[in-house]
Amino acid sequence: MSISSPYKGLAPFEDSELDALFFFGRERDTEIVVANLIASRLTVLYGPSGVGKSSLLLAAVARQLRELPEGPLVVVFASWGDDPAESLAAAVADAAGIEPAPLLDVVERAQAERDVYLVLDQAEEYFTYHDSDRSFETGLAEVVNATLRVNVLLSLREDALAKLDRLKGDIPSLFANVLRLDRLDRTAGRAAIVRPLQRWSELEGEPVVAEDVLVERVLDGVGTGLIELGPGGLGVVEGNGAARGIEAPYLQLVMQRLWDVERASGSSTLRAATLEELGGAGQVVADHLERAIDALDPAQREIAARLFDHLVTPSGTKIAHEASDLAEFAGVTPAEVDGVTATLARHRILRTDESGRWEIFHDVLAGAVLGWKGRHDAERAVERARAEARRRHRRLAFLAFGALVALAGMTALAVFAFSQRGAARDQARSAKSGQLVASALSVVDSDPELGVALAVEASRVEPTPRVEEALREALDASRERAVIDTGHSIVGMDVDPSGPRVLAVGDDGVARLYALDARKLLWSHRVDGGAAAFVGGGRSVVMIADRALVTVDAATGRPRGKPVRVSLPGVVEELVPSRDGTSAIALVGKPRARAISLATGAWIGRVKHPRVVTDAAYSPDGRLVVSGGRDWTGRIWSARRWAEVEEPLRGHNGQVLAVAFDRTGDRIATGSTDQTGRVWRVGTGRLFTTLFGHTAYVSDVAFGPGRVVVTASGDGTARTWRAEGVPARVLRGHRGPVRKAEFANDGSVVTGGVDGTIRVWDPGTSIDLVPAPHAAGPSAPRRRAVSPDGSATAVADGDVVRLRTASGAKVLAGHKDAVNSVAFSPDGHLLVSAGRDHDVIVWDVATGTETYRLEEAQSASVEDARFSPDGRWLVTAGPKSARLWTAGGQGGRYLYGPKPPVTAVGFDARSREILTREGNGTVRRWPCDLCGELDELVALAEARLRATGRRLTADERARYLD
Numbered sequence: 001m002s003i004s005s006p007y008k009g010l011a012p013f014e015d016s017e018l019d020a021l022f023f024f025g026r027e028r029d030t031e032i033v034v035a036n037l038i039a040s041r042l043t044v045l046y047g048p049s050g051v052g053k054s055s056l057l058l059a060a061v062a063r064q065l066r067e068l069p070e071g072p073l074v075v076v077f078a079s080w081g082d083d084p085a086e087s088l089a090a091a092v093a094d095a096a097g098i099e100p101a102p103l104l105d106v107v108e109r110a111q112a113e114r115d116v117y118l119v120l121d122q123a124e125e126y127f128t129y130h131d132s133d134r135s136f137e138t139g140l141a142e143v144v145n146a147t148l149r150v151n152v153l154l155s156l157r158e159d160a161l162a163k164l165d166r167l168k169g170d171i172p173s174l175f176a177n178v179l180r181l182d183r184l185d186r187t188a189g190r191a192a193i194v195r196p197l198q199r200w201s202e203l204e205g206e207p208v209v210a211e212d213v214l215v216e217r218v219l220d221g222v223g224t225g226l227i228e229l230g231p232g233g234l235g236v237v238e239g240n241g242a243a244r245g246i247e248a249p250y251l252q253l254v255m256q257r258l259w260d261v262e263r264a265s266g267s268s269t270l271r272a273a274t275l276e277e278l279g280g281a282g283q284v285v286a287d288h289l290e291r292a293i294d295a296l297d298p299a300q301r302e303i304a305a306r307l308f309d310h311l312v313t314p315s316g317t318k319i320a321h322e323a324s325d326l327a328e329f330a331g332v333t334p335a336e337v338d339g340v341t342a343t344l345a346r347h348r349i350l351r352t353d354e355s356g357r358w359e360i361f362h363d364v365l366a367g368a369v370l371g372w373k374g375r376h377d378a379e380r381a382v383e384r385a386r387a388e389a390r391r392r393h394r395r396l397a398f399l400a401f402g403a404l405v406a407l408a409g410m411t412a413l414a415v416f417a418f419s420q421r422g423a424a425r426d427q428a429r430s431a432k433s434g435q436l437v438a439s440a441l442s443v444v445d446s447d448p449e450l451g452v453a454l455a456v457e458a459s460r461v462e463p464t465p466r467v468e469e470a471l472r473e474a475l476d477a478s479r480e481r482a483v484i485d486t487g488h489s490i491v492g493m494d495v496d497p498s499g500p501r502v503l504a505v506g507d508d509g510v511a512r513l514y515a516l517d518a519r520k521l522l523w524s525h526r527v528d529g530g531a532a533a534f535v536g537g538g539r540s541v542v543m544i545a546d547r548a549l550v551t552v553d554a555a556t557g558r559p560r561g562k563p564v565r566v567s568l569p570g571v572v573e574e575l576v577p578s579r580d581g582t583s584a585i586a587l588v589g590k591p592r593a594r595a596i597s598l599a600t601g602a603w604i605g606r607v608k609h610p611r612v613v614t615d616a617a618y619s620p621d622g623r624l625v626v627s628g629g630r631d632w633t634g635r636i637w638s639a640r641r642w643a644e645v646e647e648p649l650r651g652h653n654g655q656v657l658a659v660a661f662d663r664t665g666d667r668i669a670t671g672s673t674d675q676t677g678r679v680w681r682v683g684t685g686r687l688f689t690t691l692f693g694h695t696a697y698v699s700d701v702a703f704g705p706g707r708v709v710v711t712a713s714g715d716g717t718a719r720t721w722r723a724e725g726v727p728a729r730v731l732r733g734h735r736g737p738v739r740k741a742e743f744a745n746d747g748s749v750v751t752g753g754v755d756g757t758i759r760v761w762d763p764g765t766s767i768d769l770v771p772a773p774h775a776a777g778p779s780a781p782r783r784r785a786v787s788p789d790g791s792a793t794a795v796a797d798g799d800v801v802r803l804r805t806a807s808g809a810k811v812l813a814g815h816k817d818a819v820n821s822v823a824f825s826p827d828g829h830l831l832v833s834a835g836r837d838h839d840v841i842v843w844d845v846a847t848g849t850e851t852y853r854l855e856e857a858q859s860a861s862v863e864d865a866r867f868s869p870d871g872r873w874l875v876t877a878g879p880k881s882a883r884l885w886t887a888g889g890q891g892g893r894y895l896y897g898p899k900p901p902v903t904a905v906g907f908d909a910r911s912r913e914i915l916t917r918e919g920n921g922t923v924r925r926w927p928c929d930l931c932g933e934l935d936e937l938v939a940l941a942e943a944r945l946r947a948t949g950r951r952l953t954a955d956e957r958a959r960y961l962d
Contacts, residue, residue, distance in 0.1 A: 003203060004104065006196035009256035010288075010348050012052075012364040013059035015076060021203075023059040024195040025188035026052070027182060030060040037065070037153050039115060042144050044164065045155040047181035048695065049363045052248045053155050054078070056181065057119050061153075065117050077650055080125040081357065082318055083138040092118070103139040106145070111149040118143075118152045124160035124449065128317055134166075141170035157363070161692055162727060175690050180675055182695070183245025189219050189535070192248065193255060195495045197270075210270040214258075217272050221281025223248040249362055253288060254281045289368045292347030300340045301376065306330035306413070308373045311350070311359060312366045320357035333577030342345075374438055410666055413431065433462035441962050447732065448478035449950040453939045454960055457952075459938050468934040475941060477932060480733045482760040483948050484519050486512060490752030491844050492530030492574060493740035496554070498538035502750050504758055505530045511543055513557065516744065516760055523557030525550075531572035535581035536597065542584065544572045549601050566601035568594060578618045578639070585616045587624065595642070605642035615658045619665040625772045626668050628656030631917040634670045634680070649684045651678060654697070660711075660839050662703040668867040669709050677711040679725060689725030696737070704743035708765040712741035719752045720763040721895040729764035733948075734919055777923030778906030781877075782819035782865040787828035792845055794822040801833050804849055810848035814841050817861075825887070832874060834862035840876055841891065852889045864904045868911035873931055875914055882916050884928070895926055 006022050013019040033056065033795035036043045047053055058076060065074045075095050079087045082852075096110040110116050130136065135174040144152055156164070158180075168174050184192060190216065193215050201207045224245040257278065258270050267274075270450045278284050296304060310329045312318055321329070341358055342769070344350040349369075352360045360366055436458035444451040451474035458467045488506025495502050500516040511532040513522045525532075525543065532543035535551075540560060542551050548563035553874040570588040577584040583604060586594045593613040595605040607613055609629040618628045625637045625650075634649035634656050654673030661668055667688060677691035677698050691698075696714035703709055707723040714737040720728040744750050750759040783796040792805040794812075796819035801812040817837035824831055830851065831843045840854040840862055857865075858878025865876045867887065882895040882905050895914065904917040914926045929940055940944045952961070 003200060005256060005259050006200035007256040007259055008055075008252050009237060010253055010365070012362070013055035013444065015058040015062050019264075020063050020519055021058045021199055022196045023055065023194035025184050025496065026056050026060060029056060029528075030064060033057075033061050033179060034064050035155070036177055036179055037061070037119075037151055038068075041151055042171065042173055043151070043152055044152045044161075044175065044178045045181060046158050046161045046178070046692075048183065049157050049159065049366070050247065050249045051181050051183055053157075053181055054121050057121055057153075057155060062119060068200065070115060070521065072117055073110055073115045074119065074120045076121060078121040079123075083354070084126055084130065084136040085809060088120075088136075088139075089116070092116070105141045107143050107150055108146075108148060109281045116148075116150045118150065120152065120176060121155045121157070123154050124163075124317065127160060127163045128313070128319060137167050137170055140466060141167070144171050144173070146165050149334065156691075160693070161278060168246060168520055169480070175692075176691065178676075178690070183224055184248050184251075186219055186246065189222075189246035189248075189251060190215055192246075192251060193218060206268065208268045211272050212347065214270055214272040214275060217275055218251065218254055218258075218281055218891050219246060221275075222247045222254060222285075245880075249287050250281065257288075257525050259285045262535070274624055286368075288347075289349060289365065289372060292344055292349045293372065295343050295347065300336075300343070303330050303340050304330055304344065305373055305376050306332075307337070307358075310368050312369050312373075314433070318360040320353050320359035320416070322357050331753065336488050347611065355776045359810065360919075370442075374442065377438075401844055416489065429462045433464060433467060434460045436461060436960065437466055440470050440474055444474050449480060449733065449948060450952075450956065452478050453950060453952050453956075456938055456941050456962060459934060463934050468937060471934070471937045472930050472943060475937060477945070478944060479729055479731050479761045479764055480759060480948050480950075481762055481944070482519055482734075484514050484516075484517065484758040486514075487739070487755050488756050489736075489754045490739050490758065491759070492532060493742065493750070493752040494533045495742040495744050496534055496538040497745055499555070499812070500744060500746065501538070502744075502752075502758055503532055504540060504752055505524075505532050506756070511541070513541070513554070516750065516758075524556060525552065529571040529573050531575040533575050533577050533584070534658075535584075537578045540581075542575065542577060542581075543574060544568075544586070549596075549598060556786075563597070564601040566596055567603075568596075576616050576618065578622045579866060580619055580622055583639075585618075586614065587613060591881070595625075600707040605639070607635075607637055607642070608644075613652060614655060616659055617659050619661045619682075620663060621665060624661075624665070626659045626661060628659040628670055630655045632656065632672075634668060636668075636682070637684075640844040646683070649680050649685055649687075651687055651690075652676070657697060657699055658701045660701045662847075663705070664707075667703070668706065669701040669703060669711075669714075671701040671711055672698040675713075677701050677709065678722075679709065691719070691721055691727075693719055693727055693730075698891070699737065700741045701961075702742045704749070704763065704765065704766075705747055708743075708763065710741045710749050710763065712751060714738075716753075718749065719759070720749065720765045729761075731759075731761045731763075733759055752956060777917045778866070778904040779863070779919075781904055782823065783819070783821060783833070785822045785824055785831070787824045787845070788826060789828055792824070792828060792831075794824070794833075796820070796822050799829070799835070799837075801843070803831065803843070805845060807846075812841075812843055812848055812850075814850055815839060819860060821864045823866045826869055826871045830867070830887075832865045832867065834865035836861040838862060840865045840874075842874075854885065854889055855890075857885075858883065863902065866906050868907040868931070869909055870911040872930075873911060875905045875908070877902040877916065882914065884914065893930075 011024050039103035050362055062074050062076050065072060073096055077088050077091050085103050089106045089288055090100055092110050093100045093106045098109050122133060191209060197208055197210055225248060245788055258274060261274055262270050267716045307326050307330055310321055316848055324334060327334045337552050341350055345879060348357050348361045353359050359845050378772055434456050436901055438450045440454035455474045486504055486506055486557060490504050491507050492505035502514050502516055503511060505511045510524050511527045512524045515522055527543045527545050532541060535542050539554055540551050541554050548565050550563045551560045552558060568588050570585055572586045574587040575584050583595055586596055593607040594603055597604050607616055607627045609627050611630040614628050616625055618625055623639055625639050626634055628634050631653060632652050635644055636646040638645045652672040652674050654825055656670050656672050658671035666682050668682055671677045675694045679688040691711060694713040694715050698711050698713050700712040709721040710718055712718045716734050716736060718731040718738050718741045722728050732753050734753035737749050738753045740752040750765045751759050785794045786863050795802045798815055799815045801819055803810045803812055804937055815835040815837050817835055819833050819835050821834045829845055831845050833841050838856050838858055840857040842851045844851050857876050860879045863877045867874055872887050874887055876883045879901040882902050883894045885891045897920050901919045902916050902920055906915045912931055914927055914928050916924050
């Protein structure tokens with residue numbers, strides 16, 4: 001049989017002999033995954049959307065497992081739409097040739113004769129289809145926790161990894177063995193282009209080759225971030241100074257298109273000139289969807305837009321639906337849907353899954369589909385506005401003609417006509433404002449400051465409630481507060497523990513001290529390597545210059561005393577002082593880091609890490625030192641004996657690049673080339689939590705107040721984490737790897753990057769609630785409330801609320817446990833009740849019906865719930881925190897800061913401060929910047945944009961405004 005093409009386009013590689021023959025570039029990844037799956041009962045494999053996890057598992061991993069000498073049973077499962085426990089059990093039974101049974105039973109029988117490997121692919125879809133049903137999780141836990149010859153691999157998209165947290169209670173070993181599948185590097189990408197051609201030529205007996213220059217141009221064109229077809233449009237910048245990964249689906253799509261064009265012309269060479277004629281790699285990818293859309297008539301395009309609403313979520317997750325359901329969603333006949341789906345399937349935009357339901361052909365198309373859908377909707381809105389304007393202008397012309405006949409009515413008709421023209425212009429403004437809002441929301445996750453700037457522009461076009469909410473969302477996502485451009489890549493950084501100053505060492509060998517608040521250079525001093533740090537609580541700076549220890553006054557930069565000669569075997573890359581300022585560890589890139597006296601320069605010890613020491617840190621009391629090294633471990637040493645005092649911190653799958661103690665000395669954080677941070681307990685060496693999320697090496701770690709953590713990474717971001725290891729915020733803004741990250745004394749985060757900038761961030765880990773023990777705080781929660789005008793009363797009575805109004809008495813039943821508090825809205829139209837069942841219910845006072853419910857409003861019993869005086873907000877109190885909602889029930893922003901338990905909540909008279917009362921009576925205030933109205937939010941946004949220097953570029957103005 002003739003093989004039509006050596007490339008797959010967007011079709012995934014399948015578990016077939018033919019596909020295995022053409023699958024190249026993932027040989028090393030296959031070995032790693034297979035080895036881990038054999039060695040571990042449970043392996044979690046994750047990676048970015050479209051990285052090729054399914055192809056790897058089907059075309060390589062599953063086949064290698066089946067070829068093992070012991071002949072294991074290998075089941076690859078990805079049917080998440082129906083009951084997954086039942087479907088997986090049926091798949092295992094079918095593969096093993098045994099009778100169907102519940103999952104644990106069928107697995108026990110299957111493994112009686114041989115080892116069983118369960119490969120659960122595309123597990124992110126489980127959370128899409130089964131957000132509340134936990135039966136599969138229970139069954140999976142039984143299989144993993146039992147003593148069976150069964151090993152499981154769970155594969156899912158990176159953006160769904162955090163959702164696995166809900167399995168941790170049932171599967172304690174859930175994150176014990178985690179692998180990340182990264183994008184292809186250039187070497188692997190080159191193999192994925194060239195070697196399929198060689199294999200095809202061998203099998204077909206006809207040599208076909210690719211020009212070397214073509215191979216390089218394709219790789220240049222399909223690098224990570226170069227092709228972005230999502231709602232933000234083409235041209236998202238990524239890479240951040242590191243080597244770009246290769247987007248395998250785009251590579252396959254481009255090569256398939258080139259193959260089709262060249263072979264149709266009879267050419268046996270894939271040429272760079274042909275790629276250029278097609279417009280380059282980016283245009284080939286963009287044309288894939290556009291060719292499919294062009295094949296639809298206008299009516300079918302409208303149907304496609306409605307179908308896409310249900311096939312792709314706003315976050316880019318694909319969902320499968322029956323054709324009959326799609327027809328109902330779109331409000332058209334099944335025949336009309338069939339015509340659209342058939343065309344889109346022919347162009348590989350849609351496909352049917354194993355159950356016959358329609359879904360997006362490949363994950364990478366989700367962004368393109370959302371982008372087209374957004375453009376389509378915006379164009380329709382503009383067309384409707386223009387059509388309405390034309391209609392009104394025609395009416396204007398008709399009225400003007402009538403005015404010539406009846407001059408007496410000319411003045412009145414002219415006024416009317418101009419009002420009609422004004423209405424048309426108003427509609428056009430509304431469409432433009434809506435388009436800017438959509439653009440702002442689409443970039444909030446990738447570039448929050450751009451989202452803020454676009455939302456401000458939308459407010460200038462037309463201030464609407466939708467603009468206000470978009471601006472509030474963008475401001476909430478925006479964490480950047482200040483930017484200092486040093487002009488030199490940052491290689492070392494230290495933050496003043498006493499005030500808003502940062503010491504940065506550039507790659508030009510100069511240490512510079514900046515005032516963070518004024519963004520001003522205070523002084524500079526030439527140093528060796530990256531060796532400069534604060535000592536004495538920020539009063540002095542110690543550095544190594546010309547191989548001597550130099551101490552300068554931090555305020556003036558003037559020397560304090562004479563330089564002290566120090567003998568070190570190389571350039572000092574970093575100087576790590578002890579808290580008391582008497583000693584420091586000098587990292588010189590050799591197997592032994594030296595501890596030196598800052599008074600004499602003499603050696604006082606060595607950190608005898610088995611391999612090169614990459615980082616070190618003193619404990620707060622100076623008694624211990626932790627080091628990280630290239631041996632994949634962290635090690636803890638006595639600072640008196642310089643002997644290892646605890647078991648090594650083992651668990652990273654790469655070099656440990658960064659280490660830090662928390663402020664109590666009870667925990668240690670580490671960062672590694674394995675793209676994770678980890679937090680460990682001092683004394684036991686046990687792992688407390690793993691910090692997943694970065695997509696490149698973790699270059700720095702630091703603790704902040706309350707054991708929150710910040711990590712910096714080569715992926716161009718810093719991330720903050722709450723004390724329990726839960727992700728808080730992604731800090732985006734650097735244009736390259738982030739090398740350093742620390743907390744300032746005011747709780748903000750300061751980062752330094754390869755791009756030469758120092759950036760200051762709101763970490764989003766704990767909202768600064770100001771203790772105000774003597775201020776009037778919220779009263780105790782009330783189980784009886786009276787409406788503001790006195791016409792209605794509400795009384796909590798067990799799990800119901802008894803409401804009495806002028807029209808009579810009603811019993812409001814809806815809670816499943818005791819009601820803790822009731823409160824009326826300022827206008828008396830609504831009543832809110834907070835219950836021990838974790839829920840908050842808002843009732844319509846006039847009818848006694850439930851308006852909406854906040855299910856699981858808190859993690860436990862809700863102690864209190866109240867409206868703001870302006871009626872725009874609702875705040876709730878739980879045992880662990882307070883939480884802010886819009887009066888319509890959206891948002892749910894946590895107020896991290898109050899000390900639990902929170903017993904009561906409320907607002908100040910202006911609705912601009914939230915008040916909390918704690919169990920010991922302490923009252924705290926939180927200035928709620930986001931509680932303001934649109935004009936206040938615009939002023940806040942403009943102030944933030946001024947502080948960071950963020951303005952729309954010429955390209956951005958052309959794309960979004962012109």
